Amino acid sequence: MKWLQLAISLAIRNVLRNRRRSFVTILIATVGTAGTLISGGFGLYTYDSLREMSAREIGHLTLAHADYFTQQEETTLALGLSNYHAMQQQLMTNPDIRAALPRVQYSGLISNDDKSTIFMATGIDPEELSMKGPFLTITQGKPLSRNPSLEDDPQVMLGKDLARHLNAQPGSLLTLLSTTTDGAMNAIDVQVRGIFSVGVPEIDKRMLYTHLETAQTLLATKKVSTLSVYLYDTEKTAQLEHALKSQYPQLSITPWWTRAFYYQGVKSLYDRIFSILGGVIAVLVFFSVSNTLSMSVVERTQEIGTLSALGSYPSEIVFNFVLEALVIAISGALIGSLIAGLCSIGLYFSDLQMPPPPGRSASYPLYVYFSPQLALVTSALLILICCTAAWFAARKGANRPIVEALTHV
Amino acid sequence: MNSSNSKSNSNLNPQSMLALTAIQKSYHQGDESICALKEINLNIPRGQFVALSGPSGSGKSTLLNICGLLDQQYQGSYELDGQRMTNNATLCTQVRREKLGFVFQHFNLVPVLTAYENVEYPLILNRFSSTDRKIKVSEILEKIGLKDHQHRRPDRLSGGQQQRVAIARALVNSPLLVIADEPTANLDTRTANQVIDLMQTLGQEHNTTFLIATHDHRMSSRCDQIIELQDGSLASPLLHDAPQGSMVQEILPHASTELRL
Ligand SMILES: Nc1ncnc2c1ncn2[C@@H]1O[C@H](COP(=O)(O)OP(=O)(O)O)[C@@H](O)[C@H]1O
Ligand SMILES: [Mg+2]
Numbered sequence: 276m277k278w279l280q281l282a283i284s285l286a287i288r289n290v291l292r293n294r295r296r297s298f299v300t301i302l303i304a305t306v307g308t309a310g311t312l313i314s315g316g317f318g319l320y321t322y323d324s325l326r327e328m329s330a331r332e333i334g335h336l337t338l339a340h341a342d343y344f345t346q347q348e349e350t351t352l353a354l355g356l357s358n359y360h361a362m363q364q365q366l367m368t369n370p371d372i373r374a375a376l377p378r379v380q381y382s383g384l385i386s387n388d389d390k391s392t393i394f395m396a397t398g399i400d401p402e403e404l405s406m407k408g409p410f411l412t413i414t415q416g417k418p419l420s421r422n423p424s425l426e427d428d429p430q431v432m433l434g435k436d437l438a439r440h441l442n443a444q445p446g447s448l449l450t451l452l453s454t455t456t457d458g459a460m461n462a463i464d465v466q467v468r469g470i471f472s473v474g475v476p477e478i479d480k481r482m483l484y485t486h487l488e489t490a491q492t493l494l495a496t497k498k499v500s501t502l503s504v505y506l507y508d509t510e511k512t513a514q515l516e517h518a519l520k521s522q523y524p525q526l527s528i529t530p531w532w533t534r535a536f537y538y539q540g541v542k543s544l545y546d547r548i549f550s551i552l553g554g555v556i557a558v559l560v561f562f563s564v565s566n567t568l569s570m571s572v573v574e575r576t577q578e579i580g581t582l583s584a585l586g587s588y589p590s591e592i593v594f595n596f597v598l599e600a601l602v603i604a605i606s607g608a609l610i611g612s613l614i615a616g617l618c619s620i621g622l623y624f625s626d627l628q629m630p631p632p633p634g635r636s637a638s639y640p641l642y643v644y645f646s647p648q649l650a651l652v653t654s655a656l657l658i659l660i661c662c663t664a665a666w667f668a669a670r671k672g673a674n675r676p677i678v679e680a681l682t683h684v
Numbered sequence: 685m686n687s688s689n690s691k692s693n694s695n696l697n698p699q700s701m702l703a704l705t706a707i708q709k710s711y712h713q714g715d716e717s718i719c720a721l722k723e724i725n726l727n728i729p730r731g732q733f734v735a736l737s738g739p740s741g742s743g744k745s746t747l748l749n750i751c752g753l754l755d756q757q758y759q760g761s762y763e764l765d766g767q768r769m770t771n772n773a774t775l776c777t778q779v780r781r782e783k784l785g786f787v788f789q790h791f792n793l794v795p796v797l798t799a800y801e802n803v804e805y806p807l808i809l810n811r812f813s814s815t816d817r818k819i820k821v822s823e824i825l826e827k828i829g830l831k832d833h834q835h836r837r838p839d840r841l842s843g844g845q846q847q848r849v850a851i852a853r854a855l856v857n858s859p860l861l862v863i864a865d866e867p868t869a870n871l872d873t874r875t876a877n878q879v880i881d882l883m884q885t886l887g888q889e890h891n892t893t894f895l896i897a898t899h900d901h902r903m904s905s906r907c908d909q910i911i912e913l914q915d916g917s918l919a920s921p922l923l924h925d926a927p928q929g930s931m932v933q934e935i936l937p938h939a940s941t942e943l944r945l
Contacts, residue, residue, distance in 0.1 A: 277817075278808050281801070288796035581792040584754055585853075586781020586809050588774070677754045681788070 286598035293571070297603065300567040304607020304657060305614065307556045311653045312615035314552055316643035318545050323644070325542070326509060328410045329535035332473070334376070334503025335512045336519060337529045338362070343501065344527060351381065351456045355498030362502060362523070371515055373507050376400045377499035379490035383453030385483065387441050394437065394451070395481045398490025398499075406505050412637075416445030416469030419486055429489040430468035434479040438470045445469060451485075455495035463493045474637035541632070557660055564603065564664040568596055572672035579672050580680030589673040593666060596673075600665030601658060608654035619645040700766070701860060701893045702728040702751060707760035709746055709916075720746040721916045724760070728895070728909075730860070733887055735904040736897045738913035744897035745865055747913065751895055752863035753780050765860050781809050785854030785892070787864035787883070791846040793838040799849045800825065800834040806857045824852045828882060844875035848882060855886045862887065864896040868903055876902055 290297045340354040348354050356362070359377050366375035379398035384391045401419040404411065415438075419430050431451070433443055443449060447467045455461045465485065472479050491497060506515060512530050519528045532538065572579070579592055619642075627641040672680075707724040710717050720743045728734055736744050749755040750762065756771035763769065764779065785806075786792075793802045800821060807817045825831045828848040830841075838846050847867060854862050864883070868876035880903055887894050896903060904910050912919040 277814055278811075281808055285794075285796060292796055577790075577792065578794060581786075581788070581794070583777070584752070584780060584786050585806055586777055586784075588777055678749050681754070681792075 282595055282598055286595060286602050289571070289595075289599050290602045296567055296570065300563055300603050301606045301610070303563045304560055304603055304661065305611040307560045308608050308611025308653055308657055309614040309618070311553055311556055312612060312645070312650055313618055313643050314549060315649050315653075316615065316619060316645055317641075318549050319644040319646055319649070320642050321545065322538075322542055324639070325535075325538040326532075329538045330509050330512070330531040331407045331410050331505075333531055333534055334406075335506045335509060335531050336504040336516055337531075337534070338375075338502040338504060338519065338523065339500065339527050339529070341525060341527045344529065350458055351454055351494050352379070352496050352498045352500065353456075355379075355496070355500055356502060356526075357498045359499050359502055365522075366502070366504060369515075369518075371506055371508065371511050372504055374402060374406060374503075374505045376403045376406075376503050376505070377487055378403075378501050378503055379487060379494065379496075379498075380500040381453055381490055381494060383451055383493075385437070385441065386450050386452070387443065387447065390441070391452075392437070392440055393481065394483050396451070396483045396485060396490065398485050398487040400487055403503070404484070410473065412472050412474070414470050414472050416467065418469055419484060420468070423486060428464055428466040429485060429492075431465040431489075432469045432471055432484040433467055434482040435470055435472040436476065436480040437483060438467070440480070443467050443470075451493060453493050455493075456498075457495065459495075461493055461495060463489065465489065472637070474631070474635050476636050477634070479636070537634070557656065560607075560657065561660050561664050564600060564661045565668055567603075568600060568665050568668035571599070572596065572668050576672060576675070576680050576683040579675070580677050580683065583673075583677045584681065589670075592673040593669040596669035597662050597665045600661040604654075604658040604661035607661075608650075608657050611657075612650045612654065615643075615650070616645050619643050700727050701730040701732070701764070702726070702895070703763040704751070705761045705763075707747075707750060707758055707762065709743075709750065709755075709758040719916055721750075721758070724916075724918060726911065726918070728893060730893055731888070731891045732908045733884060733894045733906075734896065734909045734911060735907035736895060736911050736913060737899055737904050738919075739899065742913040743916040744913055746916075748863050748865050748895060748897050751861070752784060752786060781806070782857075783860045785857065785859040785862040787847070787850050787854050787862060787867045789866040789869050791838070791843070791850045791870075793846055793849055793853075795838055798835050798837055799830055799841065799845075802838070802849055803852045803856050806853060810857055820856055824856050824886075827886065828852050842875075844871055844878060847871060847875075847879050851879065851882055851886065855890055855892060858890045859892055861893045861895065864894065866897055866900075868898065868900050873902065876900065880906055 338356070340356060343354045346354065356377075363375045363377065366372050377400060380396075381398065382393065382395050385394040386392075399419070401421050404418045413432075414435055416432075419432055423430060428448065431449065433441070438444070441447075441449065445467050448464060449467065450462050450464055452460065452462045471484075473482070487499065491499075504515070504519070506512060512532075516528055516530045582592055583589070622642050628638040629641045631638050704724050704726040707721055707726075708719070709721040710719045712718075724747065736747065738744055746755075750758050753769060753776040756773070756776060761768065765783065767779075769776070769779070793799075794805065797805065803821050803824060804817055807820060812820070822831070825834050828851065830845060830848060830852075833841060833845065838849070841849065851867075854864075862883075867883070868879055871879060883894060883896075884906065886892075896907070898904055
């Protein structure tokens with residue numbers, strides 16, 4: 276295919292012909308590619324972090340009474356699970372499941388000797404704290420102990436702002452007040468074991484953790500609210516959801532994303548921002564390449580006339596310009612991807628911090644993923660855009676009457 | 685396949701390469717219509733070296749554009765090598781590619797291609813094999829004396845050298861007809877003479893018909909035939925006392941009034 280070989284070589288030489296202009300066009304294609312990849316990579320990283328955070332916060336799958344998420348409980352734990360021990364054991368035989376941990380959700384009043392405030396509590400198996408990994412920070416004291424001694428007071432972990440409100444430190448003694456399953460008021464003395472932050476002020480202000488048994492004693496019950504199922508691999512959530520639905524048809528099985536409202540909100544916002552950004556970049560690149568090639572076409576009118584006179588078909592001439600655009604697009608895509616890749620590596624080692632996102636109090640490391648799929652899709656789109664622009668620009672020049680083209684100055 | 689090797693297939697006049705009958709061409713500018721060619725009848729045999737002369741604006745370029753199939757907007761009939769030319773753009777492109785060659789006043793080499801590649805271009809369009817291309821290009825570059833400069837791009841060649849490359853490009857595919865519009869207008873006398881020599885020698889070797897618009901006497905004095913255009917009509921032929929003077933009869937453009945009904 277000498278013809279194609281010559282056409283490619285011709286395209287490269289023509290791109291090099293007006294170096295300055297081609298340089299600017301390639302620069303725009305490069306910046307467009309790098310911009311898309313870096314912002315997209317940041318989005319992917321954010322989604323990934325939020326996904327992990329949400330899944331670890333509430334468990335990949337939540338098993339509950341069929342009406343638990345749709346109806347209000349008339350009495351405490353009316354819609355709880357009682358046979359959770361058996362289910363726990365059954366679930367743990369599945370190799371994809373890392374843990375199945377019972378939770379008791381409850382609320383009430385917490386007081387020191389001087390003042391009281393509302394709390395939202397979760398009675399947990401202390402193992403749950405290790406599931407949360409980096410998404411729960413113990414700011415003071417220790418996490419709930421794995422094997423609490425029965426002589427000591429029951430332990431509690433307070434949200435950072437709740438602890439401050441109550442002037443509590445590790446070791447402080449507090450009282451929890453709540454309503455039992457029979458509707459009676461009950462109280463229990465607890466000792467602060469640790470203070471934590473999840474980075475969301477709304478939660479840090481109200482939230483506390485106790486052992487499951489503490490909660491059950493306070494509420495005078497043997498039931499739990501839900502069973503949180505943690506997986507080794509977040510990707511397998513949908514698959515497990517399906518399996519558990521057929522295993523426990525009487526229960527509601529909820530994957531993490533239906534309850535991860537923050538994740539959903541951020542994702543839909545970012546998706547919209549990134550598609551607008553991508554659209555703007557695409558339009559910018561299209562007009563820039565159109566402009567460059569239109570100028571080349573006009574400048575080379577006489578040359579187009581000569582090639583037509585020698586017997587080149589208009590389609591062959593248009594093809595030559597499309598090849599030039601391809602050279603520009605491929606250069607831009609390669610350099611842009613390279614820059615995005617280097618940027619990803621650079622940020623990994625740089626420890627730059629992003630300010631806290633809306634509704635959060637903790638900053639987080641700025642990092643961008645480099646996604647080969649995103650790079651491929653972006654490059655393909657860039658090539659498409661450039662070639663389309665070239666086709667439009669060259670079509671008119673190539674179909675001009677030859678005599679007119681030859682006498683063009 | 686190189687169709688230029690096929691012999692003339694005209695039944696009427698086996699010698700005729702180019703036959704124009706009642707060619708008329710008008711340019712339209714707004715409401716105005718300029719009649720650039722009026723009733724041109726012309727017959728040119730194969731292998732002739734023909735000059736088209738006449739003052740500026742007499743219609744030389746217009747006629748060459750029609751003969752070179754660059755312009756299909758005209759009235760009348762045009763037969764090339766016995767084949768009636770229609771205004772089908774694809775057919776015209778194919779005929780130009782296979783059977784015609786062009787030499788321009790401003791040389792019109794492709795600036796990003798070397799001398800060698802410029803000459804090779806028509807062979808690539810005609811899908812010659814790489815061995816054939818190599819042989820043909822090297823041979824013709826040798827003949828135009830630019831073998832040493834074959835890897836230079838046009839901007840590193842003088843005007844005369846560029847025009848020689850252009851002539852090589854026009855002839856490398858052994859076309860039936862080469863159209864040259866003022867090929868020496870941008871050259872000094874000495875270079876112009878070299879270029880004319882080259883066109884004549886190579887034209888004879890390839891048995892190619894030349895149709896050259898010129899108002900350069902250096903050129904017309906060396907042609908087999910001179911066709912004189914005046915205000916879009918053929919003037920009575922001026923015959924130059926060339927050695928081939930015996931061919932006068934054949935190459936007379938027949939008077940328009942005689943052959944038209
Ligand atoms: N594109 C055009 N539009 C209008 N008139 C034209 C055009 N090209 C040529 N003409 C007119 O046609 C006539 C013949 O021009 P041309 O063939 O270029 O003459 P020559 O080549 O002998 O100088 C002139 O009167 C010229 O003004
Ligand atoms: Mg002219």
